[in-house]
Amino acid sequence: MTLQSVELIRKRVAERPAELAEARTNGQKVVGWQGYNLPEELIYALGLIPVRIGAGGDDRLVEIGARYISTKNCVYVRETVGLFAENKDPIVQNTDFLAFDATCLQTYRTAEILEYYFNKEVVVLGVPRNFYWPEAQVYFTKEVEHFTGRLEELSGARLDHDKLAETIELYNRIRGAIVEIYEYQAERERLISWEETYDIIHAGYVLDRKEYLRMLEGTLRELQEAQGRPAPEEEDEARIFISGSVIPPGDKKLIHIINAVGGRIVGDDLWSGLIPYLDVHIGENTVEGVALAYINRTPHGALPYLELETDKRIKRLKELVKNYKAHGVIYHTLRYCDPYSFKAKETKDVLAAEGIPLLEIHTEYSGSDYEAIRTRIEAFVEMLKIRNFETLRN
Amino acid sequence: MAINQDLFHYPEAAKELFIRTEDITFRDGTRVSAEEIWEFLTKEAPVRFPHAFDNGRYNRNRISGDIALPYSLKDEYLSLTFNDRMLKAKQKGIPVAFVQGGQCVDPYYAAGAIALRPASVNQWAACQREGVTFTQAQVLREDDKERASQSISFEVCNTAGYEYIQEGSLPVDMIAPYSCLRCSDVSYSLEAHRHGKRQDVKLFLGDFPMADQKNKEWAVEYFAENIKRLIRSIDELTGRETTEEDLRKEIILHNEGRRLSREIAELWWAPDTPPTNGKDRRAILQMGGMEVHGDPEASLCVLREGKRFIEERVRKGVKGHGLIDKPARIFLCGSCVFPSDYRIEEGGGVIVGTDNHWSNISTLVEETGDPYYNLAKATLSYPYEQNVYERAKWTAEQIRKSRADGVLFMYNWGCNTQSAMARMLCDEIKKLVNVPTLIIEHEFQASQSEQLLNRVSAFVEML
Numbered sequence: 001m002t003l004q005s006v007e008l009i010r011k012r013v014a015e016r017p018a019e020l021a022e023a024r025t026n027g028q029k030v031v032g033w034q035g036y037n038l039p040e041e042l043i044y045a046l047g048l049i050p051v052r053i054g055a056g057g058d059d060r061l062v063e064i065g066a067r068y069i070s071t072k073n074c075v076y077v078r079e080t081v082g083l084f085a086e087n088k089d090p091i092v093q094n095t096d097f098l099a100f101d102a103t104c105l106q107t108y109r110t111a112e113i114l115e116y117y118f119n120k121e122v123v124v125l126g127v128p129r130n131f132y133w134p135e136a137q138v139y140f141t142k143e144v145e146h147f148t149g150r151l152e153e154l155s156g157a158r159l160d161h162d163k164l165a166e167t168i169e170l171y172n173r174i175r176g177a178i179v180e181i182y183e184y185q186a187e188r189e190r191l192i193s194w195e196e197t198y199d200i201i202h203a204g205y206v207l208d209r210k211e212y213l214r215m216l217e218g219t220l221r222e223l224q225e226a227q228g229r230p231a232p233e234e235e236d237e238a239r240i241f242i243s244g245s246v247i248p249p250g251d252k253k254l255i256h257i258i259n260a261v262g263g264r265i266v267g268d269d270l271w272s273g274l275i276p277y278l279d280v281h282i283g284e285n286t287v288e289g290v291a292l293a294y295i296n297r298t299p300h301g302a303l304p305y306l307e308l309e310t311d312k313r314i315k316r317l318k319e320l321v322k323n324y325k326a327h328g329v330i331y332h333t334l335r336y337c338d339p340y341s342f343k344a345k346e347t348k349d350v351l352a353a354e355g356i357p358l359l360e361i362h363t364e365y366s367g368s369d370y371e372a373i374r375t376r377i378e379a380f381v382e383m384l385k386i387r388n389f390e391t392l393r394n
Numbered sequence: 395m396a397i398n399q400d401l402f403h404y405p406e407a408a409k410e411l412f413i414r415t416e417d418i419t420f421r422d423g424t425r426v427s428a429e430e431i432w433e434f435l436t437k438e439a440p441v442r443f444p445h446a447f448d449n450g451r452y453n454r455n456r457i458s459g460d461i462a463l464p465y466s467l468k469d470e471y472l473s474l475t476f477n478d479r480m481l482k483a484k485q486k487g488i489p490v491a492f493v494q495g496g497q498c499v500d501p502y503y504a505a506g507a508i509a510l511r512p513a514s515v516n517q518w519a520a521c522q523r524e525g526v527t528f529t530q531a532q533v534l535r536e537d538d539k540e541r542a543s544q545s546i547s548f549e550v551c552n553t554a555g556y557e558y559i560q561e562g563s564l565p566v567d568m569i570a571p572y573s574c575l576r577c578s579d580v581s582y583s584l585e586a587h588r589h590g591k592r593q594d595v596k597l598f599l600g601d602f603p604m605a606d607q608k609n610k611e612w613a614v615e616y617f618a619e620n621i622k623r624l625i626r627s628i629d630e631l632t633g634r635e636t637t638e639e640d641l642r643k644e645i646i647l648h649n650e651g652r653r654l655s656r657e658i659a660e661l662w663w664a665p666d667t668p669p670t671n672g673k674d675r676r677a678i679l680q681m682g683g684m685e686v687h688g689d690p691e692a693s694l695c696v697l698r699e700g701k702r703f704i705e706e707r708v709r710k711g712v713k714g715h716g717l718i719d720k721p722a723r724i725f726l727c728g729s730c731v732f733p734s735d736y737r738i739e740e741g742g743g744v745i746v747g748t749d750n751h752w753s754n755i756s757t758l759v760e761e762t763g764d765p766y767y768n769l770a771k772a773t774l775s776y777p778y779e780q781n782v783y784e785r786a787k788w789t790a791e792q793i794r795k796s797r798a799d800g801v802l803f804m805y806n807w808g809c810n811t812q813s814a815m816a817r818m819l820c821d822e823i824k825k826l827v828n829v830p831t832l833i834i835e836h837e838f839q840a841s842q843s844e845q846l847l848n849r850v851s852a853f854v855e856m857l
Contacts, residue, residue, distance in 0.1 A: 070805075070813035106814065110814075126605040128603065135619040138616070336549060346589040
């Protein structure tokens, strides 16, 4: 049964475009952003309205986007371009300007294309690839300062220290609430599902952040009240963790298939899921403090790291799989998503050494591979169930 | 069953002129005379490397046939002795580093290493297989590529030499490319080496910052730091300490190559019918990058002599081998792409320039002051790595200078970043110079499909 607070969040997401349009009429500016290392706090602290843009699952928009970018780019960036080319999405329509970071190079190119073909003002934040070097952190700090300066020019406002401190506090509470809700979704009682949690995260892409925090706290209260409710009869025989390429709002193919064949998703380390909310430790309430916190998070797969043994991304993946008691990992890769596709075999080997099975699903947004994927996932889920049965029996 | 191959032979009649040309002097001070080169190309090489002498229409790398152009023969010699020369260098303890194509290699050589781009690594591997035909060489290359695909991803375009360094036989010591925007695969493939069999290979990423990088002082300083760390990393392999003066000297040497290439390009572009065919144009202009032969001094020798021959040909109005009068002139855009020059020339066209492997060559490095900073500033200024407006503006300038009639943008299957740029760049170029453009996806092979060649031929015909 869906929680009332989740129903309310979904309702408010549907109402949000009209609010954005009204806010713009009242002189506020809306910033559409995309990236991984881009600190949304800075947009918000300047009195701008941040909305995270990008969607998935619509093959028609992918085709439209490919006319401007190319068929050799991942479907996520093609669909992003398609959204702007078609210009019917109410969130996209309500953006005044855009902010992108250079974490993923295809996203970086997307920014250029949106500027070139659709006359969008785009502010781009450079991101170092040797992100763990002290010199890279200096570079990134200066990039974030420069980025802030550009936002100030476009907003006509100056970044206020108190406002930034207040924003950091707000965002820290949002992050904390999301992590807490994630713990609930993995519980045996199934008070909330991973799919609902995922929708909650995506709601945060567009909702007003103060209201969003209130709603997250409402969800947590509801979850606390529901504790002690009897667990459902169905067993958790195939607890699945999802890793790999982005699964943005609208891309439900993989999720539907896992559910349809009896798997239960209990966690993820996706760019569009939990991972951006983890490990953000802002030491000082300054632009530099924010920059360092972002670049020191679990890195995105697009940032190469040259030592397998000390790779924070791999380490975090293993911790999360363990924390959410997953039996296996489905590693989702989008066609031409090189940052994650190139790591599939390595990740499989690393997890195999820990006794964790991994299935790679390489796909895009067309429905033509639905049954092929379903067959593979069904076999994987069956295998996990048999493994669990044998473990219990022995 | 014996396979009949149409093999190229250097005619004896060309010997006399050729052996009177200059020796090649190598970085280690050794020399090879023109006579020795002739002996190698006419006796030893056809036996060891029959694939290179294949004269078939589908071999886009076939020997030029312009036997009166000594640098063309010397370039073949340097290509076909790749394995011999690299093994000799390895025996002397010189480390070999894999680098990105289209980047400068001054710091690698300053630190005493040899820098090889992907094409050079492939050439080295090809020279390890002796006695194979062109078709056999193609099949073996496909097998190599398949090994990399199995280990990394079937969508990989640039594998950072994985199939040879991790799965094969090339004794490369270091994978140390720049992460320029021209290619994203090379960074991810570099990372893939961390799970390869050879854990002794040193990994280093020259982090090329993006987003208006050349105008940001902090980006230049950051990249300068990358160059310093790169040199220190090579020093760990050589056991020596590279000084600022070593780097400055290397910059001066490489600037000479870059300058010579620019001057040769101006000469080559001037006549209505160019003085050489497309393959020989590419060969000499790319030498200015000082990395194509794995020996900057050897490249420089050939480049200096080559300039004199080009000057003479232009002065005398000599027409390039195999060209028609006033061919349709094509400017080629995109990374790691080489349509068959010969097929274009059969159709009445000629490739007059490229943006790739020209952007870096045409960028000189300031020779006085802090060499790290200067090199970083120049590298971040490569026109190929700028936003679409700046890249198109520079490309349009090259199109004007080379007097191209049309633009062909090609990208390899799996190349995310250049494919993403293709339409946008062509649209902007059309605005600036109003020339027709064609975008083609390309499969990275020495033999090329009839389908691809048909499309290129139709474009040439239209021009």
